[in-house]
Amino acid sequence: MDITPRQLEIIEAAGKILTSSGVSGLTIKNLAKEMQFSESAIYRHFTSKEEIILAMLEYLAITIDERLENAIRATDEPEAKFTAMFQSQFAFFESQRHFVVAVFSDGLLKESQSINEAILKLLGIIIKNLFPILLEGRMKGVFSDTVPLEDLMYILMGTFRLQMFRWRLEDFQFDINETGNKMIQSVLTLIKNK
Amino acid sequence: MDITPRQLEIIEAAGKILTSSGVSGLTIKNLAKEMQFSESAIYRHFTSKEEIILAMLEYLAITIDERLENAIRATDEPEAKFTAMFQSQFAFFESQRHFVVAVFSDGLLKESQSINEAILKLLGIIIKNLFPILLEGRMKGVFSDTVPLEDLMYILMGTFRLQMFRWRLEDFQFDINETGNKMIQSVLTLIKNK
DNA sequence: ATTAAGTAAGTGAACATTCACACACAAAGA
DNA sequence: TCTTTGTGTGTGAATGTTCACTTACTTAAT
Numbered sequence: 001m002d003i004t005p006r007q008l009e010i011i012e013a014a015g016k017i018l019t020s021s022g023v024s025g026l027t028i029k030n031l032a033k034e035m036q037f038s039e040s041a042i043y044r045h046f047t048s049k050e051e052i053i054l055a056m057l058e059y060l061a062i063t064i065d066e067r068l069e070n071a072i073r074a075t076d077e078p079e080a081k082f083t084a085m086f087q088s089q090f091a092f093f094e095s096q097r098h099f100v101v102a103v104f105s106d107g108l109l110k111e112s113q114s115i116n117e118a119i120l121k122l123l124g125i126i127i128k129n130l131f132p133i134l135l136e137g138r139m140k141g142v143f144s145d146t147v148p149l150e151d152l153m154y155i156l157m158g159t160f161r162l163q164m165f166r167w168r169l170e171d172f173q174f175d176i177n178e179t180g181n182k183m184i185q186s187v188l189t190l191i192k193n194k
Numbered sequence: 195m196d197i198t199p200r201q202l203e204i205i206e207a208a209g210k211i212l213t214s215s216g217v218s219g220l221t222i223k224n225l226a227k228e229m230q231f232s233e234s235a236i237y238r239h240f241t242s243k244e245e246i247i248l249a250m251l252e253y254l255a256i257t258i259d260e261r262l263e264n265a266i267r268a269t270d271e272p273e274a275k276f277t278a279m280f281q282s283q284f285a286f287f288e289s290q291r292h293f294v295v296a297v298f299s300d301g302l303l304k305e306s307q308s309i310n311e312a313i314l315k316l317l318g319i320i321i322k323n324l325f326p327i328l329l330e331g332r333m334k335g336v337f338s339d340t341v342p343l344e345d346l347m348y349i350l351m352g353t354f355r356l357q358m359f360r361w362r363l364e365d366f367q368f369d370i371n372e373t374g375n376k377m378i379q380s381v382l383t384l385i386k387n388k
Numbered sequence: 389a390t391t392a393a394g395t396a397a398g399t400g401a402a403c404a405t406t407c408a409c410a411c412a413c414a415a416a417g418a
Numbered sequence: 419t420c421t422t423t424g425t426g427t428g429t430g431a432a433t434g435t436t437c438a439c440t441t442a443c444t445t446a447a448t
Contacts, residue, residue, distance in 0.1 A: 006393090023217075028438060038395055040440080045393090049438065120363060144384070151380035154360075155353050162352030169314060186345035190338070190384045200427090222404060232429055234406080239427090243404065 003059060007045050010035060011056045015098035023105055026053075050112055056102055057118035061125055067092060068129040078137030082188060083181075085129060086160065090180040093164065100168050104161060126157060144191050152191055159187055197253060201239050204229060205250045209292035216295065220247075244306055250296055251312035255319055261286060262323040272331030276382060277375075279323060280354065284374040287358065294362050298355060320351060338385050346385055353381055 003011070013034040017026050028049060032039040046052045071088035075081045093100050103122060134152055137143035143152070163183055167176045197205070207228040211220050222243060226233040240246045265282035269275045287294050297316060328346055331337035337346070357374045 027436080029436080037393090039438085040396085041394055043439070116363065146383050147380040151377055154356055154377060155349060155381060155384070158352035158354070158356030159349050160352070161359075162348055162355055165355075166348075169310065183345055183348060186341040187349060189340050190349070194388075221402080223402080231427090233404085234430080235428055237405070 003055065004045065007055060008059070010042065010045055010052060011059055012098070014052055014056055015096070015102055017098075018101035018105075019098035022101065050115070053112075053115055054118055057115070057122060060099060060103065061118070061122050064089075064092070064122070065125045065129070068125070072129060072133065078133050078140060078142050079188070079192075081133045082137065083184070085133065086156075086184040087177075087181055089160065090177050094176050097172055100164060104164050104168065123157075127153060130156065141193060144193050155191075156184075156187055159183055197249065198239070201249060202253070204236065204239055204246060205253055206292070208246055208250055209290070209296055211292075212295040213292035244309070247306075247309055248312055251309070251316060254293060254297065255312070255316050258283075258286070258316070259319045259323070262319070266323060266327065272327055272334060272336050273382070273386075275327045276331070277378070279327065280350075280378040281371075281375055283354065284371050288370050291366055294358055298358050298362065317351075321347060324350065335387060338387050349385075350378075350381055353377055 010031065013031055014026060017030050017034055021030065028039050028042055031052075032042055035042070042052075046055070067088055068085055071084045072081045075084045093103075103119075130153055131149070134143060134149050138145055138149060160180070160183075163176065163180045167174065167179075204225065207225055208220060211224050211228055215224065222233050222236055225246070226236055229236070236246075240249065261282055262279055265278045266275045269278045287297075297313075324347055325343070328337060328343050332339055332343060354374070354377075357370065357377055361368065361370045361373075
């Protein structure tokens, strides 16, 4: 499951293409052009296109997980952890816009069971990091207990995803750090105990 | 901008294919097979594949708008309108699952400006119907005024979209009417003035 | 001398689209 | 009442392009 430096380059080239040309632009030909070598050379590093996409999602899953854990560990109170987590997410996708399409597109490859699973796994990583924060917050009486924890989680994740979706649809025109964090603070206001 | 019965049949066949085979499965060949006639016959009714997708989004926009207006007009209080609106949405997509992929996918066609616009227009229709409800609710003191109206709207839309996304990702396994409406009620609980 | 990492030149399949043509039916003129 | 002409809707075969992927060969470093 280890990734060579060359493979990482290819993964990042794939992300770049996804941003500029969308899902249908991600072809071996374009990938080779972006890497400045021939199409056949791609196959020295990956056995298929599906493997490239899977490696990209895998790589994203690992880095997102590490980053979130660090961001959360660096803070103390649930409310601060909460804010830190989403701030970290927005900052990451701001600095690596090309991965936005990868994470928030479906239809990356036709009917691929393993890609579907990889996307679900990515969702699972967010849940894994977010849930304990909400749980701790509720136990400490910081977050409202009028709705199920699970629902709080989906409301948050939905709000986050919609902002990313709008950001991309509007061609990254607005400042996602500002807009995104403002949105998350609004959710925080709603779920906090008064 | 009028749609012939035959065109409507093709649009519905396209939706069906999207559900079963995803974005990349939507080819003229598959469309012709689903319609049980030749590929070339498709071009008697549409000049291009892009036009088929645009017509589908256009058709969806119109029917969704009409349906939402009716659902909202049939109720009186903001809270009831709110519930009715989302109930109507979930029921619609439950009965016409094949359109779920159409509305909640991006990457329907590469870099098509007009398709991007059509999707934005679809978002606009939800906003157009949702915003007055929230506004009225706030004026009547039913909904919280601790966060901007716009934010409330995006939280709601995000929650709705995420439920639809999960529903599709999990192959329509759970009851979207039940789960979805439960989620929406949770949001309602959060935004209501206590 | 082996191996890792590149290339040029292909492969068949799938893609959207176009072509010449055919058949059913209706309106209109003889 | 025939016959002409036009229109709508279908067909099979072919278009050129792009796709993911393969094969045979080269080069350079270990």
